[in-house]
Amino acid sequence: MQNILVILDKPKHEQIALERALELAEKSGAKLHLVSFVYEPVVSIPLLSGSVLNVSDQIQNERKKWLQELQSEHSLPAGSTAEVIWHHDIPYWTLDYLAANDCDLVVKTAQKQFGRGGFGSIDWRMIESVPAPLWLAVSTHWVKRDRIVGALDPAIDNPLHVELNQRVLAVGGTLSALVGAELEAVACVPTHNEVADLDEFREQAGALLQAIDTVIADSGVECKKTHFVTGKPAVEVNRVVDRNKARAILVGRGVRKGPKGFLLGNTAERILGRANTDVLIVP
Incomplete structure (x- = not known):
């Protein structure tokens, strides 16, 4: 930098x-x-x-x-x-x-x-x-810990989302090293509790978590912990950040085609709108 x-x-x-x-x-x-x-x-x-x-x-x-x-x-x-x-x-x-x-x-x-x-x-x-x-x-009124949380998109079958996740991890790795903070990741699957409680969903969610860990490993960035949650991303992602008193949350700016090409995705907008700590937007 x-x-x-x-x-x-x-x-x-x-x-x-x-x-x-x-x-x-x-x-x-x-x-x-x-x-x-x-x-x-x-x-x-x-x-x-x-x-x-x-x-x-x-x-x-x-x-x-x-x-x-x-x-x-x-x-x-x-x-x-x-x-x-x-x-x-x-x-x-x-x-x-x-x-x-x-x-x-x-x-x-x-x-x-x-x-x-x-x-x-x-x-x-x-x-x-x-x-x-x-x-x-x-x-904020609380004492932040030396921790940065990167919000990852769980839709890793989409090359654009994978690329955005890699950029979030790269920036997170650089910043966490600079400030001496631990980097953690959070991925939220937007689903209702009724679905999340199904055995079949749990089996598939386990495979998805492994796939996300592979994305993190491929980035070459050391990630201390991965939080895999379900529910409304704006609520659950910020719950992870607040519970861990992280000093910052990293959110990737999604890509849209056409006239809305520079706008965030709806999920990222909701996460940012409810954030209580520093946020870093990664283009």
Whole structure:
């Protein structure tokens, strides 16, 4: 990992994304590019824009001063940079930046509060379109353990799903090694309890678990444990993550054909919507 883009929180907020990025940079030696966004919507109204031009300069200058102070408070890796961006659309700017610059990871604080579930519209747009792994950080009230859980798709007869599982495992292996965390996997079969209790289903589920273990073994990534569960994936996957107090959950961004090609699959969307910890979306 060499380059990390960090989308900073506003000055009045806790800099959760920066904390995550600094930890990763310390372990990997990556350079950080810190970005702080400012914008005044009034400038887009023709009859009012002239009256706020000086104010916009003042806003940017104040933010630049704050950014300099922030840099002085933290030991940034050598070669790291920082800038204030005047832009109204964070996802749009991020896509342009990634198209012009090599970047291994984007780190941003999630627009959600613990216990409420769901992400803000900016997060969802980034989740659906950012071509680099995206780490969305949250602040929770529990003490996280050094454990990362990768959500795997049990439909391993589909080559696209197998490839996505391999990418999730590869990113999970890299990150867990960097932060000194154990990597675990969870695969959930969406079925009712009545079906899960059938002897025939249990026999076939055993074969599926072995097949998933084979996928993990083929990835070459060390996975401490595989959780094989049944039920509603959004509930059961997050139950595994919460019960083990994992510091992050990895979810692959599924592939759809046609106009919805950049959207997550429904299952992944539900898992993310109920997540109570950091999430990392793997494209």
